[in-house]
Amino acid sequence: MDTIPDSSSKCFGFTHAKASNPLVSKLLLIVNLSHKDKVLETFGMTILEGMYFGLPAIVPTQGGVEELVENGVNGYKIDYTELEKIAEVIGEISSNVELWEKLSQGACQKANDFSRDRFNKRLEEVLVSA
Numbered sequence: 001m002d003t004i005p006d007s008s009s010k011c012f013g014f015t016h017a018k019a020s021n022p023l024v025s026k027l028l029l030i031v032n033l034s035h036k037d038k039v040l041e042t043f044g045m046t047i048l049e050g051m052y053f054g055l056p057a058i059v060p061t062q063g064g065v066e067e068l069v070e071n072g073v074n075g076y077k078i079d080y081t082e083l084e085k086i087a088e089v090i091g092e093i094s095s096n097v098e099l100w101e102k103l104s105q106g107a108c109q110k111a112n113d114f115s116r117d118r119f120n121k122r123l124e125e126v127l128v129s130a
Helices: 022-026 045-052 064-068 083-095 097-112 116-129
Strands: 057-059 075-077
Touching: 045 057, 045 064, 045 097, 057 064, 057 083, 075 097, 083 097
Parallel strands: 057 075
Antiparallel strands: none
């Protein structure tokens, strides 16, 4: 089986990530197992940061983090109580290079929605239209 490609900064064409944080290149995906009845994140900054490096995500089915993930596009939404399902999906992603590549590309695209250039462009549009 082919191996999952090095994930160090595959988004936005940057090459500095591996040098600045070699741990990133060893990551397969990012997982958030927040207990939705005790902690409800309003925005998933750690998930978005992982997506910046092309990491697919597994997130809970409620809260701000779930808004960043589209099932089968850039990760999966799975309730934290479904541990067998989480393990199954992790196994599937880790053994299927094509699936990981697809999810990784989707993660990059989602991260791009929050890029500095995108933010500046939106801000300029708001200011011009005011």
